[in-house]
Amino acid sequence: MMLAPASLAQPARGLAALARPRGILFGAAINTGRLADAAYARQMATEPQLLVPEWEGKWAALQPEEGRFDFAPLGAVLEFAARNAQQVRGHALIWHQAMPDWLAPALAAGPARARALLAAHLDAVLSRTAPAIRDWDVVNEAVANAGGPFTENTPAVGDLRDTPWLRALGPGYVDLAFQLARERDRTLRLTYNDYGVEGDTPFAEEKRQRVLRLLRRMVAARVPVDALGIQAHLIMDEPFRPEPFAAFLREVRGLGLAILLTELDLREAAVVPPDLAARDALVAARVEAVVGTALAEGCRTVLTWGLSDRDSWLATDKDVARKDGGIHRGLPLDAEGRRKPMWQALARVFETGATAPPR
Numbered sequence: 001m002m003l004a005p006a007s008l009a010q011p012a013r014g015l016a017a018l019a020r021p022r023g024i025l026f027g028a029a030i031n032t033g034r035l036a037d038a039a040y041a042r043q044m045a046t047e048p049q050l051l052v053p054e055w056e057g058k059w060a061a062l063q064p065e066e067g068r069f070d071f072a073p074l075g076a077v078l079e080f081a082a083r084n085a086q087q088v089r090g091h092a093l094i095w096h097q098a099m100p101d102w103l104a105p106a107l108a109a110g111p112a113r114a115r116a117l118l119a120a121h122l123d124a125v126l127s128r129t130a131p132a133i134r135d136w137d138v139v140n141e142a143v144a145n146a147g148g149p150f151t152e153n154t155p156a157v158g159d160l161r162d163t164p165w166l167r168a169l170g171p172g173y174v175d176l177a178f179q180l181a182r183e184r185d186r187t188l189r190l191t192y193n194d195y196g197v198e199g200d201t202p203f204a205e206e207k208r209q210r211v212l213r214l215l216r217r218m219v220a221a222r223v224p225v226d227a228l229g230i231q232a233h234l235i236m237d238e239p240f241r242p243e244p245f246a247a248f249l250r251e252v253r254g255l256g257l258a259i260l261l262t263e264l265d266l267r268e269a270a271v272v273p274p275d276l277a278a279r280d281a282l283v284a285a286r287v288e289a290v291v292g293t294a295l296a297e298g299c300r301t302v303l304t305w306g307l308s309d310r311d312s313w314l315a316t317d318k319d320v321a322r323k324d325g326g327i328h329r330g331l332p333l334d335a336e337g338r339r340k341p342m343w344q345a346l347a348r349v350f351e352t353g354a355t356a357p358p359r
């Protein structure tokens with residue numbers, strides 16, 4: 001009998017199947033533009049139990065012109081998920097990027113107009129996506145960066161990033177978005193999503209404190225926030241130590257919020273070992289340390305931002321793509337779709353890492 005080559009003989013048990021018995025939900029970002037590729041579609045059907053649209057849930061996709069909604073791309077995510085018995089989470093109801101060209105000038109017309117635009121978007125999107133989507137990133141990346149070598153410095157108003165939403169509605173726009181979302185769907189999980197909080201640097205510590213100040217204030221003011229999404233776009237050149245990250249996660253859980261890792265991937269060091277096995281071992285070790293810490297602190301949902309190195313923004317975004325002609329190996333599958341040590345690392349932490357009560 002002819003044996004299929006290893007790359008074709010993809011075992012049926014994906015990461016989600018390994019995670020599920022431990023009460024852990026594994027998911028991945030999907031890009032419907034790639035679904036015509038059979039290998040891509042097979043990966044997306046095999047590994048994750050939860051899908052998040054990489055693009056299809058953003059304003060530019062959903063409302064390309066004012067009042068004209070296009071649900072076809074997001075609908076394709078929902079159909080794919082339904083066919084494969086998967087769940088879908090939403091991303092993102094408010095973000096300062098992926099805004100259609102008309103939106104920023106319209107927001108600038110004043111707070112009443114901005115509020116009406118937000119309300120109309122939430123009306124249309126939440127009614128179309130209920131009951132399929134039970135968790136949305138309501139606000140994405142509202143907290144300003146504290147600078148440092150690893151993230152861009154962002155203009156700030158207090159702790160918040162200066163964006164068209166903030167300029168239109170003031171700092172209260174974050175609370176408003178959560179309140180309007182809750183009014184429209186009482187049982188939807190409402191998540192605040194952000195990045196840059198994992199590292200062991202003064203800048204990551206300052207970002208953690210800013211995020212905590214926002215969440216503490218929201219919880220104290222009874223703003224309906226249910227969860228913190230930690231993107232976890234990891235950066236190998238940024239030092240990591242479990243303890244500061246764990247302390248932050250404990251603070252967040254102390255506020256009664258769930259914790260999700262929403263966009264996990266890893267940007268490798270500027271200079272990587274020439275030996276592929278050594279290189280992949282570094283990626284796997286960092287992923288295991290970060291995800292292991294999160295699981296030990298009660299995180300029960302982990303999503304990677306794509307599955308294969310070929311389909312990653314790490315390969316295409318000019319600011320983060322490798323300068324040496326190669327591509328980052330920061331996702332569970334390599335460019336040919338083969339499982340690599342980061343996949344094994346996730347499998348290991350899913351089997352051993354969940355020691356704290358869930359959130």
Ligand code: 9MR
Pocket residue numbers: 054055058097098140231263313
């Ligand atoms: O990976 C996404 C890329 O394909 C899009 O072009 C970009 C703009 O919509 O967004 C990328 O995803 C981002 C996510 O929405 C928010 N966190 C950072 C992600 C990587 O930039």
